[in-house]
Amino acid sequence: MSPQIEKIVNAYKTLSKIPSILGARLNNNGTKVSSRWSVRNIDKGKNSQYMIDYSLDTDLKVVAESDFGVDISNELLSAVSPKESYKAVIREDKNGKDKKCFLEIWSRNCLSHSIDLTALDVHGDVYADGEFGSLDWSADEKSLIYIAEQKPKKSEPYIKRKLVDKENNGDGDKKITPGEEYIYKPDWGEQLVGKRRSVVVKCDLETEAVTLLEGIPDNMCPGQVRFSADGKGVVGVVWEIDDPSRLGLIFCTNRLSHIFWLSFDGVYRRLSKPVASVRSPRITPDGGVVWLQRTVGGPHHACHQIVRLSKSNFESIISTQQTNDTKEEILLDIVSEKLFIKNGTFYGMYGTSFPIKCWSDDGKRLIFSTICLNEVNSYVLNLETKEITQISIVDKGSTTVLCVSADVIVASYSNVATPGQLYVTKLPECGSEMSIEWKRVSLPANIPEWLKDAQAEYLHLEHSNCDDDVKSFNCILVSGKEKRPLVVWPHGGPHSAFVNAYSLETALFHLLGFASLQINYRGSTGAGEASVCFLPKRVGNADVVDCKFATDEVAKQSVVDERRMCLYGGSHGGFLVAHLSGQYPGVYKAVVARNPVIDCSSMAGVTDIPDWCYVEAGLNYHESGEVLEKELVAMRRCSPIIHVHKVKAPTALMLGSNDKRVPYYQGLDYAKRLKANGVKTRVFMYEDNHSLSSLNSEMDNLINGTDWLLTHLKE
Template sequence: MEQGVLLSEPEEAAALYRGLSRQPALSAACLGPEVTTQYGGQYRTVHTEWTQRDLERMENIRFCRQYLVFHDGDSVVFAGPAGNSVETRGELLSRESPSGTMKAVLRKAGGTGPGEEKQFLEVWEKNRKLKSFNLSALEKHGPVYEDDCFGCLSWSHSETHLLYVAEKKRPKAESFFQTKALDVSASDDEIARLKKPDQAIKGDQFVFYEDWGENMVSKSIPVLCVLDVESGNISVLEGVPENVSPGQAFWAPGDAGVVFVGWWHEPFRLGIRFCTNRRSALYYVDLIGGKCELLSDDSLAVSSPRLSPDQCRIVYLQYPSLIPHHQCSQLCLYDWYTKVTSVVVDVVPRQLGENFSGIYCSLLPLGCWSADSQRVVFDSAQRSRQVRDTDCVEGQPLWSTPRSPGGSGGSWKLLTIDQDLMVAQFSTPSLPPTLKVGFLPSAGKEQSMLWVSLEEAEPIPDIHWGIRVLQPPPEQENVQYAGLDFEAILLQPGNPPDKTQVPMVVMPHGGPHSSFVTAWMLFPAMLCKMGFAVLLVNYRGSTGFGQDSILSLPGNVGHQDVKDVQFAVEQVLQEEHFDASHVALMGGSHGGFISCHLIGQYPETYRACVARNPVINIASMLGSTDIPDCSVSCRCVVEAGFPFSSDCLPDLSVWAEMLDKSPIKYIPQVKTPLLLMLGQEDRRVPFKQGMEYYRALKTRNVPVRLLLYPKSTHALSEVEVESDSFMNAVLWLRTHLGS
């Protein structure tokens, strides 16, 4: 294919997708115990877990690979893989014991139908399975949580017990008229159990149980559970306050109790995925007396508490506002023995020059402490990059960006750190994830960090990229938050025959409080390889630019974010001289909201649009989304500029304002051909939003095509759905941007 020329055949696009989609993604890493060889050398194993799309099986497969890292105590001498990758079927969670001599694995097995799938908790030692517990058969609780919001699998310091979170066992329910025939071959115990009058509650089989929203539909009432590894006994911990749901738990110093995060679920549960603003607090429950103690402010939101190696302090993230769904957070430190809490890193209103712009990660790595318990290491968005942050808990917070290969300015993700040996991932828009290890330098010398590659990835040729800093014109300034700038990441084909013939695809991100970073992303890379320039816009309100930027967006959706994207498009077209008559939009969730606004407000600019689960009518979505307080796509009430309250309905003026900020207002001006892709099981932006837009456009004879995926959720990330939606999007763009 000639560079800069659009692929003309679906087969070519499919072949390109098949090749690039094979790039695996790192999901986790852990370090084995330190080993001293007979020659005096030291080494550690690195266990990594990856995911990869399998287009033949139409599923994401998981596999693991081991590496060896030889070192001299403060630097890596040699590192490399130890054997080939092995698929790990059925693994949901796994954790090494503190000494590294054992490993706990939560595994699913059995059929795929209702009630057929079983969960087992296994304990492995050296080259054998030491224990296996059929959790489903024991019936102490419901399914174990494996998500990263509530889920955990934590060894006690003594390595005798395992702590995890599971769904509370529900009472059996049956119809008022249901009768159960007794099996004559059943055991006496089974017959006695079936005869018990309190075994089932008549008329309760259709009782509604609230869940925690998008991607959490089976999770309602979490409980803390402890497994005695030796005896196999399971106990559900008591003492957790009834008004909170526990999760993210770990063993307290001395194994005398458990520390956990508790989320308020009254008056009702709201979607928690991607919503770090859910009211929550840090708790300690004593295992002996069952007494529960509050460890943090209970009027804010917290997440990911992590115990220091010396078991003296806990760091955690705290969000000082319950308004934006994701925002700049504080890093707090709780001293276990003095009971004193301090703020190590505070909220940063806005970045000044090259300075630190705040913490924006939703979870700290499970391994984040330095060996001396004096520093915490994690990654966070800093403007349009993901960098490594190092915070000295005893003094001045530090911000350091590791030296990038070739000075390319890509993005980093810390997977774990143990005994100052770090495992991290590095990638760029043209370089798939590479796995690296290195020792954390002494305090104050973080900039001298040296990395050694464990697994190199091949750069994708002919993708050029860079970051554009954009300053909105004076008439588009936010009066309350003046002086804010924003950024866009531009990918473009390398050396096209004629740059003025290159079409451009504009992609605003979802959220709205999230961001694009200079990391590997399949869709932008694919589009660029097919001859498109791709513009990824971090409009004002994106994370990584300071809290002021985030707070500038509520009340201004449909206006500030839309104008920022349009301004970025006009600036790049003027500077790069791409084909201004062949510009398209592609966005999902709030990015779809912005895209549908743009084809209504600027119909002459865009020749085609692809929208995934877009918010179309804020007012009609209020009563159907799992997050009416702060929709990830439109912030139904708050993003429209009004305070949210769970006990009242908006008045007529609020309804009118929501409609005024919605893309559906601009339906009469739309003439851009639109491809809609909707997930029928979407809890965040119910698919009826897209249907409403589809029907309105159809009545006006606007070219529109609708893809409805019956079992898909908000992200459309299932392998079959993702591949189908990409191919349809490419063909739509090719049809309407082709010359």
């Protein structure tokens, strides 16, 4: 092992021991925080998850905490009952290729129920992902609901020898359909592979009966379910699946969906608009429903409305055949540019969910978090006045609310130099939210001294002499005190954003002596809907111009070595670094691209999100009719493949063989052309999906990626 590799490996090992916060909940009186954490376990090749409890006094000071973390790595879902009498855990036990799933109900002092869901064979795998997954208790603590895969219809070959006795006695399985075992069954794509048709499952604990709720239309996939306030049914989200092909769902908040109510005797009602994209329904304290809503189509992520259906309107809809086309109330509308609030500036709601418990004790205020320029900030929305107040921790960084109970709020806070910590606060009375004071619950562990000098500088850049409707964008420069080589790092999406929060990648670059420029080019979220909508049809142009403009501005700073600049990015960030290395071949000395989009025209036919290729190129997505030559040309012209012949910088490509979003042969084709042009090129192939986030993939691509940059910056 070379000294350089050894240094990178040691830095990664040091940072891998720093845990991250997965979530936290408060008990009903706000005096106990139960927190969930994750830490990389290199020897196991996966993350270990564990729980730590903190007891608080009336002043919210920690008076006791768990002596040790309790391992919860095999828990898929867990939920504490409303009166805190029970805790439900859905647990998965694996033995080689075999796995079993159990629903456990724990009382305060023993295991009350343990139900082998696999043996019951009522449904397939339980969904624990962020799109569909949920586990919720009824108010009387007698029932649970969750989401699972519908059992597929059985099939067999047309010609198959069967047991003679069964044939003669008429005991053969009449539900088996011959000749259908190889029919293609589409799923929900990237990171949701194998999830095809979801069902709502209800478990009645007194009888331990597990049943599937009926009444949801066959062309709908339900998820995110909760018991309705009256206990007579469930509220959730359904996504329609009767399009010519099913589009990928993860990271895509623009899919056709609606909020529904389903009674336990099979009565189905639509609660939201017929044409919208919705998510994260929450039952209001007075029995209504609140959710997030945006338009269908367009950018894959964008600003959301916060919408409420009052209790009276909810009851009116479920008691009649009438559906909701006009009865919802907009509590917070789409913010085009910015909204001035009494203690700051608000740019819109871009968060993809509310906390599970998100209400003030009086039921008049909703607490949520969202990206705001270069941070995640947290806010209180007054449901009566519709006023918004920022309640983030004052220090520069990101604050995310995790749970609200008895007017106590628990949140996570971090910045580039400080790993996630837990804080709590008491929500003051209405109108006094600006006086909020946060108190630390946990202390960040295992922070290396050399990380503490990392500084995050927010840059607001604006194009002068420009006729564009949107002229400005933002960046985060992470640097130290001395002059460093620069990693130019545009994010993926493109409709996402970098925030000042702790990440292992950012910390690793800092520990290895890099400054990093994280670019929130025009089209990023958290800066107003106008910025998001500016980029489609300008992709491969405006975003590239922004990245080069940011590079030039930062290169003037004393903490950056302008002679040693390199590129790093994944997905659409990979698209941008490929553009930059082709369009400005003398500026950047080395490139690392993870699952980069190289050619939108060829990607459109094979990705799980073909609409992305059309929309970002400024085209209307369609699946019927002729594929027009001008559409393919437009998609190709905005792609970095047209500049591949000009690339000079040594380029490493990190590809996932199971990537459904940007299939790996996009990168292979690019590598082939780079090599043919004499460019130093190396391809790393991982048995992983688009994110390359499994521990072994992450470890290898970060170590090899940083080694590639360091090696070629010396040349």
